[in-house]
Amino acid sequence: MDLKNKKVLVIGLARSGKAAIKVLDLLGAEITLSDSKKIENQDDLDFLASHSVEITDQSMEVFERDFDLVIKNPGVPFRTPMIRRLEERNIPIITEIELAFQAAKPQHYIAVTGTNGKTTTTTLVYNILAEAFGDKAHLCGNIGTPLCDIVIDAGLMENEGHYIALEISNFQLINIDRFRPDAAVIINLTPDHVDFMGSLDAYYKSKTEVYRNMTDSDVFILNSDDTLVKEYTDRYPVKCSVQSFSIENDDADNYIKDGYICIKGEKVLPVECVRIVGKHNLQNVIIAVSLAKAVGVSNEIISKAVSAFTGVEHRIEFVREINGVKYYNDSKGTNTDATITALKAFDKGVILLVGGFEKGLAMDEVKKNLGCVKKVIGFGACGKRLVDDLVGSDGIVVTTLDEALDEANKIAKTGDTVLLSPTTSSFDQYTCFEERGEHFKKLVNSI
Secondary structure: OOOOOOEEEEEOOHHHHHHHHHHHHHOOOEEEEEOOOOHHHOOOHHHHHHOOOEEEOOOHHHHHOOOOEEEEOOOOOOOOHHHHHHHHOOOOEEOHHHHHHHHOOOOEEEEEEOOOOHHHHHHHHHHHHHHHHHHHEEEEEOOOOOHHHHHHHOOOOOOOOOEEEEEOOHHHHOOOOOOOOOEEEEOOOOOOOHHHHOOHHHHHHHHHHHHOOOOOOOEEEEEOOOHHHHHHHHHOOOOOEEEEEOOOOOOOOEEEEOOEEEEOOEEEEEHHHOOOOOHHHHHHHHHHHHHHHHOOOOHHHHHHHHHHOOOOOOOOEEEEEEOOEEEEEOOOOOOHHHHHHHHOOOOOOEEEEEEOOOOOOOOHHHHOOOOOEEEEEEEOOOHHHHHHHHOHHHOEEOOOHHHHHHHHHHHOOOOOEEEEOOOOOOOOOOOOHHHHHHHHHHHHHOO
8 A cells, every 4th residue: 555645634533543643654644634623622642743643623624635545533424514525526535444454464354244243243253263363363443443553563564364353333334445354244234323324224235335345255144034134135245155144043054953053064063152141142153153164263263262252341241239239231232222132131120221322213122122121211312312212201311320320229129130221322421332331330339
């Protein structure tokens, strides 16, 4: 990737913007940062100065300037006037992931996208790869570590043949160009990110970008249990090799039968090795096993890694039991389907904490799954709307998560469960779902 003395605009800093700047600096680019923060409010002035970055605002004059390339932070909406103006001027726009892919030597990318289950599946894929390939295995992407950081830290501009478990969101897929994984999956498709994408069709279509550049030697893992995945892969055909999977029946390529996860007819893993609970996690495991087999990992290594895997932080994570009341952190429940999955893990006595940034998602399906719920407490920007839609006047509405937990503690009795599963993102009061989850755990542990 030749960016020597090329003018590159980075829109939005945050983690991915900083990581992109490090790679761009190594490639000799002339870097300009356009950020919504005023210069005097930047927390990273020393970092930016050390990489010779020019800092600008986001006024339209900036986007009339001549740039050879633009790196857009995935959190920056792609339908804004500034992005449209760059597109009108035919200035290439890519993401940090695309930059890393083009800057690095050839590697083995295993890409995981979908609405729910990405983090659990990607983490398990990484654990298997780490067992098989040691320090040549890496975990990154939407899960928290930018791919550009891995490119630098692992020397991937000089070394090839590493194995990268990459959680990739639709935000990161929108502006890919050449990115091509060796193996990929769309775990599932359920309503999400309508506020960002403009429509569900645009959201679902964006997920299909994960396989756009894949060829015959690559493997796409197809969820034959998900009608929307089937609809969109039919509408936007997969051109590489396809392996279907199912946890409902055994007429797919990869399935569960006689107590084993079977890959293309071979018994690979006893189901009894799976330590994470729930039907949704069984799906995550069969996907991870399918992806691992697609890149040549042995059954023995897969069995060892899966047997040791106990789940991920912020996803139906047990925090503490106090006086017979159990507290669970499901801050990663940022859409309705994720919350429904969490509710299905409990039988009764759930005090459900919901709320956060208003994404406009309908609560109809969540409402159908409130059989185990004792009380709904709403907080944050959309807390009142969620409570109104779910239980009306039977719910409680507060402003902050602290207040929501206080109300839950007043109600909770021995045998009850306090479950933070917000149904929406955290951006009204937190920078990310991780921060929200850490805050909840801190509150619980201070009781």
